[in-house]
Amino acid sequence: MARVEAEPGGPRRSGRRPAGSGTREAILDAARAAFTQRGYDGASIRQIAREASVDPALVHHYFGTKQGVFTEAMHFPFDPSVLVPEVLAGDRSQIGERLARLFLTIWEDEQARGPIVALIRSAVTNEQAATMLREFVSEALVARVARELDAPDAALRPPLVAAQLVGLALLRYVIKLEPLASADPETLVAAVAPTVQRYLTGDLGPG
């Protein structure tokens, strides 16, 4: 780790943040950026420390392992225990539109979509990140929503919604497939809302 200091372009020791106020947050900000850009396997404690201008030992001190930083950094900027009841409350026939608009609104903000992009980038090649994504969808969304829905096949419904919304996030924000990537958010809300609505409350067909 001492080699970092000798590298051209690396932070000077004097420029490093000390432990203490704001340092933990600075590390988490750097970690979120690193995981968002490079995924779990591509990011390293050393890079995160460099970008946060701290000694790598401090990252280990605060978070233990890379997995520890990842878990903390991936805290979503919204709390499903607050948002899910909000989406479920109100007219049940508009739930698809409310849910589609909620996600597209959050994702339009580049900072706010960091965790989902990071989680997608990481989960496709890293089993721990895949477990986090599974648990997030299963526990935070599926369990809560399924409990509220009075519909057959309640367990299959939220994962179908997740497949639609994660697929949209993947192609729009990660792969940047046109014309999806530059489409107006409200155009996409209108397009996917009936899908989300049917997956949650409608007929899933025979089979």
Place this chain on the structure above:
Amino acid sequence: MARVEAEPGGPRRSGRRPAGSGTREAILDAARAAFTQRGYDGASIRQIAREASVDPALVHHYFGTKQGVFTEAMHFPFDPSVLVPEVLAGDRSQIGERLARLFLTIWEDEQARGPIVALIRSAVTNEQAATMLREFVSEALVARVARELDAPDAALRPPLVAAQLVGLALLRYVIKLEPLASADPETLVAAVAPTVQRYLTGDLGPG
């Protein structure tokens, strides 16, 4: 590269395939397996050569760079110029069901879904692979389908279908989210067919 031979568990030189009959295919098989399991960034020429029991120099000889192997290995096991007209032919009101069943049938075969899994795993962190996925969706599917569809917003329709189907493939085969992962294929065909149908021929709503 010579170090490979000295590694424990590495192939013995005498066990290596010579150039010639079947070798090119053996390299492509090993490459498909490597890209499927580890994505573009995680796979290496050295590993691919080891798994194909050939000298790494032979991989370079046949395919040049890692990008060259990737492009060849990612040839899809189906030809869109044959399949798209088949799906578009026949009753237009059943096109969603035919397309959903076509993809789910291909993907149920672990070998056949290799390229889409490899492409998803690679495209999320690698710009060249993302370009390949964009071009595949845009040229092979979007252009062909949009040309045939007599509907407003024809350019947006196939990418919406792609978002749904790629999202389903991602959560079912890569992330393995239950109960999607173990759901009967026909249950999923029934669930997503109306979505695909609406994206291709139906009302995309205001916006």
